[in-house]
Amino acid sequence: MKSPAPNPGSSSAKARNSAASELRAALQAYRSGRGRQAAELARDLLARHPDEAGAQYLLGVVLQEEGRLAESEAALAAAVSLAPERASFQITLGNLLLERGENARAIQCFRTALAIDPASTPALTNLGTALKRTGRVREALEAFRRALRLRRATARSAESAGQASDADEETFAVTSRAKLAHDSEQYQLLLDRGRLPASFASEVAALRSVLDTFGLEDRPSARRRLLPQEREKIFRSYNRLIHRPEDPPLPGAVLGSGWDAAAIEARYAEAIPPVVVIDNWLSDAALGALRRFCEEATVWFDCKEPGGYVGAYMNEGFDPEVLLILGEELKVRLPSIFGEHHLSQMWAFKYAATGPGTRKHADKAAVNVNFWITSDRACLDRSAGGIRVYPVAAPASWGFDRYNREDRELERLVARSELAAIEVPYRCNRCVIFDSSLIHESMPLRFRPGYENRRVNVTMLFGDRAEHTG
Template sequence: MSALPTPDRPAAPLTVAKLRHDAEQFEYLLARGLLGEDYRAVAASYRQLARQLKAEGISKRQQWRATERRAIGSLYNRMLYRRAAPAIAQVLGQNWCGSAVEQTYLAQRPSIAVIDDFLSAPALESLRAYCLESMIWNSLRYSHGRLGALYHQGLRCPLLDQLAASLREALPVLIGQRHRLTQLWAYKYPARMPGDDVHADFAAINVNFWITPDQANLDPASGGMHIYDIAAPPDWQFEEYNRRPDKIRRYLSAMGAQARYIPYRQNRAIIFDSDLFHGTARCHFRDDYASRRINITLLYGQRHADMALPAPEQQHSHWRSVALRRLRKV
């Protein structure tokens, strides 16, 4: 158990979303005999504090009170339990062909390929259990109560490492030796969310997939992803193409951008050019712990490093790096 937060180690902000989520997770683990009974009182303390913050009209507060430090200071936002997720015999599903996915991706503008039955059944089951049981949802900076888990802050297990390596083998042209894994993250959503800010990412290739069962999605017309047919301008910096939704939307409007909507489906992966602007659609999922929408994203390569690489014209003449063409509607 970690020590109380101190001025040398600032406490994470208290958020209503995190407190409610963790209270539910404590109870989920208790029901499975994975935590001691002492944590039942901890869950109650989390719920009480969440109600107190909401009553004060506060969704997020950085400064802790002394009573809060004494009650949960040594527990809050700590990895108190993590489920094992070992490598397995076959991590990828058997119903899709890597070469066909690459052909689709390279032939389409914008560059997008959708894969159903992405993971094998044992891999999906193991990864879903890992995400439900592991207390790794410790990135709290996101809007609308969305929680994040990052590779370098706990979202790491042999199964995910196996998946990252297997994708490089299955997609040798798109990823292969050309692009290494640069980031891996997961997001867990509240039952209702109006939609995520449109953005682009810093990588070359995005692999995004969903693991929550379809039955949890109360509105099949929502919960998926919008991907626009416009790429981030090569001269935009990270803060512009990733964290300036106001500027991005003005740009998309000026360019006459059109969005392709990818409907939500469990075990569906979307592989797309990281330069394309994209965002999560509004969500309406069942309001219980196991039904929270979870997506996992693997990022391969670096945006600017990829721009500098020569395109492999001899093998795939239709491949064109974003940096090697003029900014245009893709």
């Protein structure tokens, strides 16, 4: 028998309508920045309707933002139990578990979310993060790559490009003169090398037309939103995964053979602060493969201000096989430095011909590996262009944002030190290994114009600082 339709005039229907209205009011309070009021409204609703999944979820979100993680987990777990079909609930609970360091449980939440919604890029990205934290780097990259293909696929229309989620919208709508110039040069190189069809020349022309009228000639690193007519011209290609070169087979080891591993380990153990420099870091084949990847892969989605450089990251396509092998070889070749640490992050920055480079910062990891791959012929000032490492560690209690954005406090910490900074000038295939918590910055750089002359530095982080400091 078919069940009768609910009677809007019945008491149960009125109660449901009232609950829905109260939940809308709570959500509106939250969206207006009144989190505490939203939590109170959610609690009032739950006192009368304990099975209201949306109220449990909202309460859990507010509690998480307040740092009351145990209470937040209880509320989010209740929401998941009440509405197991909601992928977003599973993702939010997984994110909380990630914050609490419960990676295994977080992985299960993200996998459950993907069983509900296989095309969820947040679930894939966060699954990759959880797997990476457990040292399962190759599994993590598979999740990241699936998310990348979904998020960065070529848009079919300007309308579809404008329908990105709030989290994604900025990456397709904000740019700088420096970023547009980089992309134009890279696309031209790919056309010249036959990596893209000749028809792609129209995309290059469209991008150059936006660059020609973009303005900000005196501030090339300044970011601004693309105007609607600008976005219409370049939506098909801007910050999309247009090309990724195949990973070539690599004969022999990735690490160079011309340096003494035992001596490096001894120097690192004895150095105060722990900083060592290694030349001829990679084999010729590995250096060539990595240079080709950085020149050709259209994964430089981040434009930095200030500095004017572009960035590529492990979770969004900066994942060449040569670096994965490198991470594995380091644990064998330099076990006293890397043996206990897994690869936790990697990225690369690519710069214009001149500029200040990266500002003072520190990395929340155990060991930092920083090396350069652009030909020495491109560097016009061999006394600079490298890295400056200060004998001062950022406080262990700081989080990621403070490590990277507390400019004035970092300056004060450096100013208090009586020890001189360690300056390492630029050399191709030179690596600097150091304690990641040490404050460091780029030295000013001056390179020849031209795309293949752009300074490229690669950073790999191993372990985390909590692990490192015991």
